[in-house]
Amino acid sequence: MFRHTSNLQFEAKPDKPDALFAMKLQELIGGAWGEMTVTMQYLFQGWNCRMEGKYKDMIMDIATEEIGHVEMLATMVGRLLEGAPDDVTAEAVKDPAVAAVVGGMNPQHAIVGGGGAVPADSVGTPWNGKYIVASGNLMADFRANVAAEAQGRLQTARLYHMTDDPGVKQMLRFNLARDTVHQNQWLAAIQQLKEDGLEDTVVPDALFDEENQEHARTHWHLSDGGEADRGPWASGQAPDGRHSFEYMADPSPLGGKASAPAPQPHQYVTSRRDSSDASKQPSQDKSAAEKIKDTFQ
Template sequence: MFRHTKLLQFEAKPERPDPVYARKLQELIGGAYGEMTVTMQYLFQGWNCRMEGKYKDLIMDTATEEIGHVEMLATMVARLLEGAPSTVTAEAVKDPVMAAVIGGMDPQQAIVAGGGAMPQNSQGVPWIGSYIVASGNLLADFRANAAAEAQGRLQTARLYNMTDDPGVKEMLRFNLARDTVHQKQWLAAIEDLKADGLESSLAPTALFDEENQDHNNTVWHLSDGPDGSKGGWSFGAEGLEYLMKPEPLGGPGTAPKPDPALYGTYAPPPVGGATALRE
């Protein structure tokens, strides 16, 4: 059960309207690493969690907070759009990047949302559910969560430097702080999973005896980086070997003869070629 409190988690009041920045801020709502993504990611992780207790509580607490972040950003976008589109064009073209693209706000913000936020990114691409990670394995999920919060904080930091509006900056300072906390909590939760004996360093903790034992500890030298001859970054790393001259282990990657009804261009392999491919 969810309940909505009619107060924002943090204030979202810009000093003045700015439809151009409103479009930029859409990235933090509906981008791949926006608040809609982490909201749905954590909700599905929580709903799918098979263990009652501290891990599920942590996921659901954070998921519910992220719903509030979407609300804050949507409110900020609506307030930044005040007075648009009738007054937007002259100001928009002062931003050469935005002027080159469209000259201001995303028109769907006016046409579809009536001057409000949209579930989409800064280019108007709709948010999609495939952005989320909810695998059921908490170690894999918590690592994905830490990465999502890192990307989200990075984008928030970039947007922080794209405005001089004190009200917008104040809200983004709060968002930066919460992204900091969430990165710390997911990294700490990973260590707790290990300490509680639920997971180790690798996910999943299965099939280690079944995997190819010749290739579970080698890092292949496949670039021209100068550190390759020194053993690469894995030099001295426990359980890793740097393979200086890796060789391909498979045959030619030739696709089979296509179905004639598909009209794919095809030439029979040279004599003996088919046999060689099969071998």
């Protein structure tokens, strides 16, 4: 059960309208790393968690908080759009200088949202459920959560420098702080999973006897850069404690030629077959069943 409280988690009041910044702020709502993404990511991770107890409780606490962050940002966007000149644009844009300014407004805010936020990023691309990660493996998921919070904090930090509005900056300071604590929480949860013996460094902690051990430790030097061997990823003990890194300075391909198989005649794919080969022309007297069989062959 979810219960909505009308008070925001933190204040979201700009000092003045700013339709252009409202468009930029949409990235933190519906972008790939926005609050809609972490909201749905954490909710589905919590719903899919097969263990009742501290992990599920923590996930659901943070997930529910993120719903409030979407509301904060949507409220801020609506207030930034208050008094935005969507109804006088036609007259205003007759002046080229004014047109350049007004042209920065997201037209969807006026056309679709009626002066409010929309579930999209800063260029109007709709939010997509494919952005979320909820695998059921807590170690894999928590690592994805660290990345999501890091990217979200990075984008918030960049937006912080794009506004001089004290009210907007006050809210963004709060958002930065919450992204900080959430990064630390997911990192702490990753360590706790190891200490509890539930997951290990490499995910999943299985099939090590099945994998090709010869290729579970090597760094293949495949670029023009000459310093890849200077990091701990190229030599010494691997973080999982099971492997030792090895640097391959001049690796050779292990597979054969990457050639596609010959095409079926009825696909009309250009190939090196003899142009006189009658087999390039599909038979006209085959039954429908035979043609379907040819296709799947």
